[in-house]
Amino acid sequence: MNGIKVKRLFRRTAMLALAAVAVLYCIFPFYYALLTSLKSGSALFEVTYWPTSFSLGNYRAVFTEQPFGRNILNSLLVSTAVVFLSLAVGVLAAYALGRVRFLGRRPMLLLILATSMFPQVAVLSGMFELVRFFGLYNQLAGLCLTYLLLTMPFTIWVLTTFMRELPMELEEAARLDGAGLWLMLRRILLPLAMPAMVTTGLLAFIMAWNEFLFALTFTVTNDKRTVPVAIAMLGGASEHELPWGNIMAASVVVTVPLIVLVLIFQGRIVSGLTQGAVKG
Amino acid sequence: MAASIQRTRIRDAWLCLLPTCLVLLTVALWPLVRTVVMGFTDASLADPGDAHFIGLRNYLHREAQGWSGVLADPDWWRAVANTLVFAGISVAIESLLGLGIALLLNARLPLRALLRAAVLIPWAIPTVVSAKLWAWLLNEQFGMVNDVLLRLGLIAEPLSWTGSPRLAMASVIAVDVWKATPFVALLLLAALQGVPKECLEAARLDGAGRFLRFRRIVLPFIAAPLAVAVVFRLLDALRVFDVVYVLTANNVHTMTMSIYARLNLVDFLDAGYGSAVSTLLMLLIGLITIAYVRLSGLRL
Numbered sequence: 001m002n003g004i005k006v007k008r009l010f011r012r013t014a015m016l017a018l019a020a021v022a023v024l025y026c027i028f029p030f031y032y033a034l035l036t037s038l039k040s041g042s043a044l045f046e047v048t049y050w051p052t053s054f055s056l057g058n059y060r061a062v063f064t065e066q067p068f069g070r071n072i073l074n075s076l077l078v079s080t081a082v083v084f085l086s087l088a089v090g091v092l093a094a095y096a097l098g099r100v101r102f103l104g105r106r107p108m109l110l111l112i113l114a115t116s117m118f119p120q121v122a123v124l125s126g127m128f129e130l131v132r133f134f135g136l137y138n139q140l141a142g143l144c145l146t147y148l149l150l151t152m153p154f155t156i157w158v159l160t161t162f163m164r165e166l167p168m169e170l171e172e173a174a175r176l177d178g179a180g181l182w183l184m185l186r187r188i189l190l191p192l193a194m195p196a197m198v199t200t201g202l203l204a205f206i207m208a209w210n211e212f213l214f215a216l217t218f219t220v221t222n223d224k225r226t227v228p229v230a231i232a233m234l235g236g237a238s239e240h241e242l243p244w245g246n247i248m249a250a251s252v253v254v255t256v257p258l259i260v261l262v263l264i265f266q267g268r269i270v271s272g273l274t275q276g277a278v279k280g
Numbered sequence: 281m282a283a284s285i286q287r288t289r290i291r292d293a294w295l296c297l298l299p300t301c302l303v304l305l306t307v308a309l310w311p312l313v314r315t316v317v318m319g320f321t322d323a324s325l326a327d328p329g330d331a332h333f334i335g336l337r338n339y340l341h342r343e344a345q346g347w348s349g350v351l352a353d354p355d356w357w358r359a360v361a362n363t364l365v366f367a368g369i370s371v372a373i374e375s376l377l378g379l380g381i382a383l384l385l386n387a388r389l390p391l392r393a394l395l396r397a398a399v400l401i402p403w404a405i406p407t408v409v410s411a412k413l414w415a416w417l418l419n420e421q422f423g424m425v426n427d428v429l430l431r432l433g434l435i436a437e438p439l440s441w442t443g444s445p446r447l448a449m450a451s452v453i454a455v456d457v458w459k460a461t462p463f464v465a466l467l468l469l470a471a472l473q474g475v476p477k478e479c480l481e482a483a484r485l486d487g488a489g490r491f492l493r494f495r496r497i498v499l500p501f502i503a504a505p506l507a508v509a510v511v512f513r514l515l516d517a518l519r520v521f522d523v524v525y526v527l528t529a530n531n532v533h534t535m536t537m538s539i540y541a542r543l544n545l546v547d548f549l550d551a552g553y554g555s556a557v558s559t560l561l562m563l564l565i566g567l568i569t570i571a572y573v574r575l576s577g578l579r580l
Contacts, residue, residue, distance in 0.1 A: 015384060016389055023395050025458070026399050026401050026458075029402075029410070029414060029458070033416070036416065045421070090300075092296040092300070093296060096293035096296040100293035108297065115304060117515050118562060118565075119515075119538065119562060119565055120521070120538075121542060122559070122561060122565075123315055125311075125314070125315050125554055130314075156300065181292040212407060212525075213522065217542070228409070254406065255409055259405075262400045270396075273463070273467070
């Protein structure tokens with residue numbers, strides 16, 4: 001009897017230790033970046049595991065040596081625009097795909113799923129041509145346009161699974177009362193879909209905020225770059241003189257808001273992610 | 281009455297799909313078709329208007345000195361091999377580690393809430409940033425990883441993690457594992473929470489051990505979600521670009537198919553050749569995905 005108790009205690013302790021290691025593994029790189037970003041001078045190149053100095057020099061440098069503020073604004077503008085566009089287009093499509101049975105519904109869903117899965121590079125040259133054709137090369141609007149390829153299929157997919165689960169009666173009652181499509185959408189479905197739209201929008205925002213390949217390819221000047229490209233391009237005089245303090249400061253600046261958002265919306269994000277994937 | 285409502289609803293449905301169709305045509309179908317078409321031309325990115333049809337020359341062409349074209353380029357095949365190694369190893373580790381973390385999250389541990397919040401951090405961090413964080417940790421001279429290994433006496437001198445041919449791929453995989461495991465863990469956690477408690481309890485009363493219960497009840501139950509998570513990860517890993525680009529740039533030892541495609545397309549301005557590469561890449565990924573879905577018996 002006692003043996004079993006000891007065994008259970010041992011197993012529980014082992015699992016706790018594993019969980020602690022997992023937490024450390026997830027958090028440590030970010031913690032270390034934070035430590036580095038607060039160091040200055042030669043202290044940057046000494047490995048320490050606890051805070052030793054508190055200098056905001058790197059943060060100041062990031063914002064004064066290059067248009068990093070501008071880069072953040074660019075990312076914010078592009079991501080916000082993309083989220084609203086995707087949601088507007090997506091909620092309409094989700095209504096059609098989630099609530100109406102019609103010929104062509106399944107092919108349409110499959111087409112959207114396929115689009116959400118194919119590799120970005122596969123359309124890179126065609127996209128380049130498209131961006132140039134619209135005169136949007138090195139323009140934020142060009143990024144908004146191309147990002148729709150990434151966020152829209154995902155948005156439609158998640159919102160469709162949500163719409164499918166709303167009760168049918170409300171819609172039928174509105175229809176019988178003679179309400180047209182817009183009235184019914186605006187008064188009935190949209191309010192109900194709001195929570196799902198917030199979650200989906202948040203995930204789409206993170207997708208757009210983190211995008212790298214298109215931003216790297218379709219913008220050239222520093223003042224048009226988004227945050228990921230700006231961070232990737234932060235360089236010194238040579239490859240061996242990377243300004244690590246600045247890079248870590250920039251990383252912390254763009255990551256902290258995301259972490260805060262994610263922690264606030266934890267539950268919703270997890271359910272949104274699983275809906276987007278598992279119900280596929 | 282009902283029939284006319286149904287007709288109206290179908291008409292409305294197509295009306296609602298109109299913007300989606302328009303966007304998909306513009307940003308998906310058109311660029312895709314143009315990419316495939318450009319692959320058969322000598323288009324240059326500097327002046328894409330001046331392109332001539334050259335047949336399969338970008339793919340394979342016999343010249344006086346031998347074969348030319350993507351299919352005859354050893355660098356392309358090296359990129360294919362690198363991508364397959366990267367995708368195979370990283371997805372395998374992510375699935376196992378993800379399952380482990382999901383099991384920890386599913387157990388009623390005191391640290392549970394903290395762990396759930398912590399796993400979301402690598403997931404939320406932009407890939408470029410995670411690559412930079414790790415580039416710093418893995419830095420040859422000043423990095424924390426070498427410092428720890430030196431102190432523990434596991435290595436005699438600092439290792440060049442991202443620079444050496446042997447370690448570069450391992451480093452790229454390590455960063456991808458850190459970034460992507462949480463996604464797998466969260467998907468599997470959702471599946472684990474759906475495992476019927478009664479079954480587990482009944483099996484326990486029948487004397488089935490922990491391992492047997494896991495293998496016979498939990499594993500079959502989460503097999504399908506696991507397969508879905510693997511498809512998602514596999515698709516992501518096969519088209520990997522950011523991590524590799526930031527961590528090891530155009531290093532041939534880690535060059536993946538996407539890096540190779542963009543290098544030719546953008547850096548060498550060879551839109552025709554680059555498009556041919558893109559088309560091949562898409563075909564390959566499509567084939568691998570179809571093969572995987574067939575083999576795993578997944579129903580989408």
